[in-house]
Amino acid sequence: MEKTIKNLTNAFMTVFAVAVKKSTRQGHVFWVIEPNLEDVDYTIIKFYDSKNNLLHEDRLENTHPDVIDEATIRHLNKTTKKLLGRAS
Numbered sequence: 001m002e003k004t005i006k007n008l009t010n011a012f013m014t015v016f017a018v019a020v021k022k023s024t025r026q027g028h029v030f031w032v033i034e035p036n037l038e039d040v041d042y043t044i045i046k047f048y049d050s051k052n053n054l055l056h057e058d059r060l061e062n063t064h065p066d067v068i069d070e071a072t073i074r075h076l077n078k079t080t081k082k083l084l085g086r087a088s
Contacts, residue, residue, distance in 0.1 A: 029055065029084045031076050033068070040064055045076060047083050055083050 028050035035043055043063045047056040056079065060072065 027084060029080050031080060035064075043068075047080065049083075055086075 043060045045058040
């Protein structure tokens with residue numbers, strides 16, 4: 001019985017280690033809107049990886065951070081996918 005529990009624990013730890021390694025390799029990229037408080041003519045978008053390293057920065061002209069349309073979100077998501085491919 002004790003040997004079975006030990007074997008199950010080892011199997012679980014092996015699967016867990018592989019899952020953690022795989023998810024780290026795939027990476028994660030997210031974007032943050034940083035409003036320009038002094039001048040509302042543009043908005044800064046910064047892209048970070050899972051370790052909070054700055055990967056890319058976009059400046060969206062004539063865009064207020066409170067009003068971002070669907071086309072802009074599609075652009076940001078497209079950039080995120082490109083950066084994710086580069087980061088992995």
